[in-house]
Every structure is written in C-alpha cells, then in structure tokens.
Amino acid sequence: MLVPSISEGVPAASIFPAKYPDIRRSDFPTDFKFGASTSALQGQNPHRATWVMLLFPISTTKYDTCSANPGNITDGKGEINQKGIDFYHNLIDELVKNGTSKIISSIIMKRWTTINEPSVFAQYGYKLGLPIPDDPTKNPYIAAHNIILAHSAAARLYRENYKGYQGGEIGISVSIEWFEPYSASIADKEATTRAFSFLVGWFLEPLVYGDYPFMMKALVRDRLPTFKDEEKEVVKGGIDFIGINYYTSRYARSLPLNTNVSPVGGYIEDQYVKQEVDTDGRPIGDPVNGNPNIYSVPDGLRDALIYMKNHYNNPTFYITENGISEPRDDTIPLEQALVDYHRIMFILRHLNAVKEAIREGVNVKSHFVWALIDCMEVGSGYSARFGLNYTDYSDNKLRRYPKRSAQGLSQFLKD
Numbered sequence: 001m002l003v004p005s006i007s008e009g010v011p012a013a014s015i016f017p018a019k020y021p022d023i024r025r026s027d028f029p030t031d032f033k034f035g036a037s038t039s040a041l042q043g044q045n046p047h048r049a050t051w052v053m054l055l056f057p058i059s060t061t062k063y064d065t066c067s068a069n070p071g072n073i074t075d076g077k078g079e080i081n082q083k084g085i086d087f088y089h090n091l092i093d094e095l096v097k098n099g100t101s102k103i104i105s106s107i108i109m110k111r112w113t114t115i116n117e118p119s120v121f122a123q124y125g126y127k128l129g130l131p132i133p134d135d136p137t138k139n140p141y142i143a144a145h146n147i148i149l150a151h152s153a154a155a156r157l158y159r160e161n162y163k164g165y166q167g168g169e170i171g172i173s174v175s176i177e178w179f180e181p182y183s184a185s186i187a188d189k190e191a192t193t194r195a196f197s198f199l200v201g202w203f204l205e206p207l208v209y210g211d212y213p214f215m216m217k218a219l220v221r222d223r224l225p226t227f228k229d230e231e232k233e234v235v236k237g238g239i240d241f242i243g244i245n246y247y248t249s250r251y252a253r254s255l256p257l258n259t260n261v262s263p264v265g266g267y268i269e270d271q272y273v274k275q276e277v278d279t280d281g282r283p284i285g286d287p288v289n290g291n292p293n294i295y296s297v298p299d300g301l302r303d304a305l306i307y308m309k310n311h312y313n314n315p316t317f318y319i320t321e322n323g324i325s326e327p328r329d330d331t332i333p334l335e336q337a338l339v340d341y342h343r344i345m346f347i348l349r350h351l352n353a354v355k356e357a358i359r360e361g362v363n364v365k366s367h368f369v370w371a372l373i374d375c376m377e378v379g380s381g382y383s384a385r386f387g388l389n390y391t392d393y394s395d396n397k398l399r400r401y402p403k404r405s406a407q408g409l410s411q412f413l414k415d
Helices: 048-058 082-097 101-108 118-128 139-161 186-209 214-223 229-235 298-311 341-359 404-414
Strands: 033-038 111-116 169-181 241-254 273-276 286-288 291-296 316-321 364-370 389-391 400-402
Touching: 033 316, 033 404, 111 139, 111 241, 111 316, 118 139, 118 169, 118 186, 139 169, 139 186, 139 229, 169 186, 169 298, 169 316, 186 214, 186 241, 186 273, 186 298, 241 291, 241 298, 241 364, 298 316, 298 341, 341 364, 341 404
Parallel strands: 033 364, 111 169, 169 241, 241 316, 316 364
Antiparallel strands: 241 273, 286 291, 389 400
16 A cells, blocks of 8 residues: 655755755656666565556656566466466556556566576575585586576577567666775786676676686686587577666675685685775775665766676666665654655766766666665565665555655656
8 A cells, every 4th residue: 555655745855865966867868767676576565556656756658667577477387377467467557547658668568687686596595604405616607507598598489489579678687796906906906807707797798798708717617517509509699688786886805816726615715806895994885874785886887887888799788776775673753764865865876877877888778776665675684675665564554655765766857
C-alpha cells in the first residue's frame, strides 16, 4: 500500500540539500532514461497498482522509465509458470492505464537482461566465508564459465527467434567497482588493472572478444576453463548492451606475485591485490553511514565508464543499479526517516559523473537508482534501507511512504 508522503507540498527549493551539483534534466539527451530498480526476489513487492503509483512520480511518459527484474516466470525445472506471465501482463495493463505506454514500448518489451551481477553469485559465497563444501580454487571459475555460456545461448536464441520482429536488444548487467592505485608505484598501478580484469573483464572480455583476459589466464592457468572454438563463436559479440551496477570504488595495493605456486584461497588470492578503502588516512570517498564497505565515489563511475568505452569498443551502457543506503532504525520517527538528503546528493553527484562521461563520448543511455523501495539486501538482509520509498516493516501491509529523495528526483525530471 502506498501512503501519500508526509512531506507532500514541501516547496521544491527545500527538497534539495543546501549545496548540490548544478545539474538538470536538460543536460542529458532527450532519449536518456531515468528510473529506479527493484527485485522480486529481494522483498514482497507491492500490488501492481501500488507499484505503478510508486513509479509514476519519478518518471514521465515522454522520456523516463523504471526497470524491474523478472518475476516468478518458471518453476526452475523448465516449465512456464502462467501466474508469472499473468503478473507481467497485468502490470503492463496498469502502466498503460496510467499513461506510461512509452515506457512499455521503449524498455519493458525491447531490452532484456539475462543475468544480474554474475560475479556475485559465482563467488560471493566464498567471499563471505560461507561453509560451501566445494573447491574455492576452481568452482567460482566453473560457475562463471557456465553463466557466460548460458547467457550466450539465450542471446543467440533471442536474436534468431525474436529480435527480428521485436527490434529489441539483449545484454547482461555486471557489478563494477573502479580501482585507484594505493600508491604511485608501478606495481600498484598494475594492480588496478588486475583487479578490474578479475571483476569486470572476467565476463565482458569473453562477451566482447571471445576469451578471458590474458591476465586471468596467466594467473589462474589450468583452473580457468577454456572455450572451445565453436563456443567462442557463440560467446563473442553476445551482448547488445552492458548493464552497469555501480556503488563504490577501492584502492588496489599490489601483493608480491608468485606465479610458480597456485594461491591457497582461490579467486580473491589469484588477483594478488589487496583492496583498501583508504591510503595514508585518505579515504577513497565519502563514507556511507552504517555501511563500512561502501564509499560514495562518483568520479569512479565516470572513470570506469570511460575506461570501458575505450577497452570494449564503446558499447551501449545502461546504468541498471546505483544507490546508497542508511541503516535501518525503527526508533526514528517516520517524518525524520523520510528526510534523506544524503540520497539526493548521492544521486545528483553520480548523475553529474554520468554527464561528464557522456561529454567524453561514452554511450550511456540510462540511470536507474537502486532501489525503488526498501527491501531485503544481499549480505545485509533488512538492516539497510536503499529505497526512494520507505517500507514500514512493522506494518503487516508493508505500507510505503515516498522519501524526500523520490520528491527530489521527480523535481529534477521536471526541470
């Protein structure tokens, strides 16, 4: 259930922080898409009518949109779940009813992401130290290899059977971080390239060039699966666009290389990189309240986009996730909890970074805020709030209240 904002009617000038970047909707191309993302997996999403009403204030029928992850379309065994199909038909009907037909024609039916953040579910369990009874030195690479093959098979199927009459695109959304050298040493500068190759190149180099980064092959060696010649033909060029999920950046500090012995730990140790959040007391960016792993580094998004433009032949980019959290504290009065100036500042600063990347020739087509609503977060459960809309977890109807950031984004889109 959506509840009107308690701060509804607040003058536009008071929505924004006292000092914020000088950025406007008109700074972006007219076909640039703005919106917010959510995930059916990560929380009990609202009824479709409420979902649309949450979306509507932060989108316009002329330019802007919102993306949602696929719902429960299959049962995991290959059978189609008709209820999942019906849900999306009903959602589309609701969007049309609310005057957002442009959204449907331009995004929901024509741009498809096969897999979200493949690096996360290939190795995140090992990174967290979960008791997984498998070989951490091999299995993340095997999982990633199968993910790449699965994506490529789906992309080929779409192109052969649907692209012709839908005129659509198919891609993959990868989790990225930007890496700055821990020091001015050559070793630390090389460490930034290794870290980026292991995180991003791991998936994108096969999908653009048909094989893994040279650096990964040199360091992982026979533990890294290989593509057969016929697989390379399917994998190479297997994306029409790249989805980008960006939250933070890191310093990369080189560790002593020993290529004669395989590292004990696996994926993390294979990189010979120690990731840091500060160097000589200088943090990588602005700390995020309640989340020691995330720092706000807008320049990192700009620099990563420029790097990928040059390294991957300037593909089309859609920023599919970009957001900031605050710790959940149910003791804070609702009126106070809805005032999230830090999120407005985060969004505007990152939009400014995207604007700068576009001026450098990067082909960025969208920016979606994570998340439309407060929901369950991987690794932190319900202890962090990322939403533009506040979810009242103490209410059995899970009422949602627009935060000040939802109003701010709506105001930005009108300017």
